[in-house]
Amino acid sequence: MTVATTADAHATALGAAELQGLAAVVGLLARVGDVDSLVNGRPSEPRDNRIHVGYDEAAQRLNIPEKWLRERISLLPHRKFGKHVQFAEEDIRAISEMHFVGPSATDDKVNGPAIAPIRPSRSRKRS
Numbered sequence: 001m002t003v004a005t006t007a008d009a010h011a012t013a014l015g016a017a018e019l020q021g022l023a024a025v026v027g028l029l030a031r032v033g034d035v036d037s038l039v040n041g042r043p044s045e046p047r048d049n050r051i052h053v054g055y056d057e058a059a060q061r062l063n064i065p066e067k068w069l070r071e072r073i074s075l076l077p078h079r080k081f082g083k084h085v086q087f088a089e090e091d092i093r094a095i096s097e098m099h100f101v102g103p104s105a106t107d108d109k110v111n112g113p114a115i116a117p118i119r120p121s122r123s124r125k126r127s
Contacts, residue, residue, distance in 0.1 A: 051088060052079055052087060052088055053086065053087050054084075054085070054086060054087070055085065055087075058087040058092055058095075062095060073085060076095050076098070077090075077091040077094045077095060078091050079091065
């Protein structure tokens, strides 16, 4: 029971100013993202604060060849800084959405095979 009384004594020893200070420190740590590293005992992963990425990383994130992006750049959303092409997060998401393919309204497997009737390609006249 002495443990509970000493814990209560420490809790009552903290005033409003100390609690506000503690709350401020916890809030700052939460914003930085280091709370996980403190709790789990492992260092936090470095954050990527870049606003734009180049062809190589954009292609990697889209899981496509870099050449595909370069060949179609005039049709894709991107940023241009002089001769340097860069992609923002919104551009990468927009490229992904541009190429979304959903199920068609009429599925051939459901309606049966779509076989065209056999017709001659052209009529031949024999002389």
